Amino acid sequence: MQTYAYGFPRLGAKREYKNIIEIYWAKKIKKDNLLNKIKELEEQIFTTYAKYVDRFPVGEMTLYDKMLDTALLLGIYKIESLTEYYRLCRGKKALEMTKWFNTNYHYLIPEIKENIKPAILYSEIKKLKETCSKYKQGVPYFIGPFTFLKLSKGIKPEKFNYNLMNFSELYCDIVKEFNIVHIDEPALVFELTEQEITMFMSAYSKICKYNPSIYIFTYYDSVDSLKKLYELPVKGIALDFINGKENLLFIKNSGFPEDKVLIAGIVNGRNIWKTNIYKTLETLNELSRYAKNLIISNGSPLYHLPVSIKAEKHDKPILKKLAFAEERLAELKLFKKILLEERIKQTQIDEGFGNYDLAKTKYLKDEDFNRTTPYNIRAPIQQKSLNLPLFPATTIGSFPQTPEIRKLRNAYKNNEISHEKYTSFIKDKIKAVIKLQEELGLDVLVHGEFERSDMVEFFAEKLQGFETTENGWVISYGTRTYRPPIILGNVGRTKPMTVDFIKYAQSLTKKPVKGIITGPVTIITWSYLRQDIAIEDIAYQIALTLKEEIKELEDEGIKIIQIDEPAFKEGAPLKKRNWQGYFNWAVKSFNLAISQARPETQIHTHMCYSEFGEIIEYIQKMDFDVISIETARSRGDIIESFKNANFIKQIGLGVWDVHSHQIPKPNRMMKIINKAKKIFSPQQLWINPDCGLKTRDFKETIEGLKNMMKAVEIIRNR
Secondary structure (H helix, E strand, O other): OEEEOOOOOOOOOOOHHHHHHHHHHOOOOOHHHHHHHHHHHHHHHHHHHHHHOOEEEEOOOOOOOHHHHHHHHOOOOOOOOHHHHHHHHHOOOOOOEEEOOOOOOEEEOOEOOOOOOOOOOHHHHHHHHHHHHHOOOEEEEEEOHHHHHHOOEOOOHHHHHHHHHHHHHHHHHHHOOOOOEEEEOHHHHOOOOHHHHHHHHHHHHHHHOOOOOEEEEOOOOOOOOHHHHOOOOOOEEEEEOOOOHHHHHHHHHHOOOOOOEEEEEEEOOOOOEOOOHHHHHHHHHHHHOOOOEEEEEEOOOHHHOOOOHHHOOOOOHHHHHEOOHHHHHHHHHHHHHHHHHOOOOOOOOOOOOOOOOOHHHHOOOHHHHOOOOOHHHHHHHHHHHHOOOOOOEOOOOEOOOOHHHHHHHHHHHOOOOOHHHHHHHHHHHHHHHHHHHHHHOOOOEOOEOOOOOOOOHHHHHHOEEEEOOOOOOEEEEOOEEEOOOEEEEEEEOOOOOOHHHHHHHHHOOOOOEEEEEEOHHHHHHOOEOOOOOOHHHHHHHHHHHHHHHHHHHHHOOOOEEEEEOOOOOOOOOOOHHHHHHHHHHHHHHHHHHHOOOOOOOEEEEEOOOOOHHHHHHHHOOOOOOEEEEEOOOOOOHHHHHHOOOOOOOEEEEEOOOOOOOOOOOHHHHHHHHHHHHOOOOHHHEEEEOOOOOOOOOHHHHHHHHHHHHHHHHHHHHO
């Protein structure tokens, strides 16, 4: 019995990864210093792996994004410096970004140009070989050619196999450099066509001729083509038995090849509750009847979890029920010990969470999920009330979160300053940002969200039924981190969460100020959920709570309310055959939250980095008035998703990529607006950045908004 773990978070227990790279960006350290510190962090991860498990991957570390690293390894992009690397991540020509499968981790999308001639960057192979020679437990790690191409852009469907065969030639040369190789192919859990499966099999039949000692890793769901994978001459197949329940059913019906290793993912890489020892042992005993060679592992990468519970300062009772990434490694070690000694020395995990009252959601009726006035009637009412010009200009919500703001917010959280001093400070910031927006000429203003840390955590701290952590940080993309809260019990509120500061902001201006609330789907998707309650019941409880908040905002004269749902697509199952159930409750929870909004209240929603073409039919069922989306990184290509949708509502074009330090010129923004005008009428279009401005500084913010307003002026004059 062996153990194998992968995907350990690169962040570091004290967010060293984020700090190292960001001080390099600030030009406070040199390149060599950066690389040395990242190497030290990587070695710490190897040490942690080695403490608990028998084998682990080498090569997972990245300076920003592993898909980009793979593109560089395969010669898709050729760079001469680290500066050029970061330009692809966050510069003027930064690659488009989207969600990694159905998670809140994002990746940069490589673009495969026509007639590309890929070639291996052997300097990276050399580094990897040196590291593997130092860490004997290490297995060289790569993202596989099929997944890499499946998640890239620019490849015509009829050219996919041609490209796959070309790239497979490179992998032939790569694998022969090593004794054994770990290759991630999570795209195998998609609903693949017979042709795609045949292409995959052809590619790996070729690769395995050069080295059959390959572990193919799949995760996040079950593999429909498992029977075909059995035919490959690979050493082992890794399957997720946490999120891919059908994997176990298939093995029970069809067995598992005796000549292969089954790498069984039996601890959860996506949720934080301790593993149920007895239930998991039953699964392992079941698997051992069919698989003669078994390695136990995590079901999906561990970077969806915080690094370790050891980083938590306060000994909360809830921590006894949790396992973060390091604790998952300890669980694997424990399972190995139990299986070898054939007896359990640890008592069953206490899984009691307390009662969950479903009374609030049990008696909901169909009419509770609908607004009383249809869009075509309420739209002219809203226009008369708001009196907005063509191409209304606004922002998504947040303004720069300066070190001063973070410092004071933390001081208030730790009871180091009074409520009065904190409130006065936030109001001063709101007053300044309202004045700034008026000077810039924006039409719909925001209060800046200076009191908010993270768009989900802020609400979790104010809602009943949630628990938050102190250092439970997880990477979302690059160096950007967030702390997912934990949903423990009935969700509710004892008082308004957003009203006071938004009411104050509205008192400072005659222009409308948006009330901004995070929607139920995003709150759920970016939190850790209880496993014993139907997800729709939690969603409806959150929606009913937000419904109360919306009414109080309306009562205070707020005419525009934005319900942010950037995770709307993210939470969908990977297999489209399972979409109907998910989108049913996702749409209904959004509509439940806004069901009692007055006709004159304009409801906005914000989504970003989603494949809108795939979900447009579900977006159409959401009863908002305006949706704002990202259009800058995709160079406006995403607008095409709405081309044949008969979309009659209004849409905010995210013409400025706020995840880059590069400020686009007005003419670049105009290209996106002109592209949109071919699909939408001028009365439908709003202009805004693609996301909140919290990660930018005020200099960048002002320059970017000035350029945006110049583009608005140009389009209005035309």
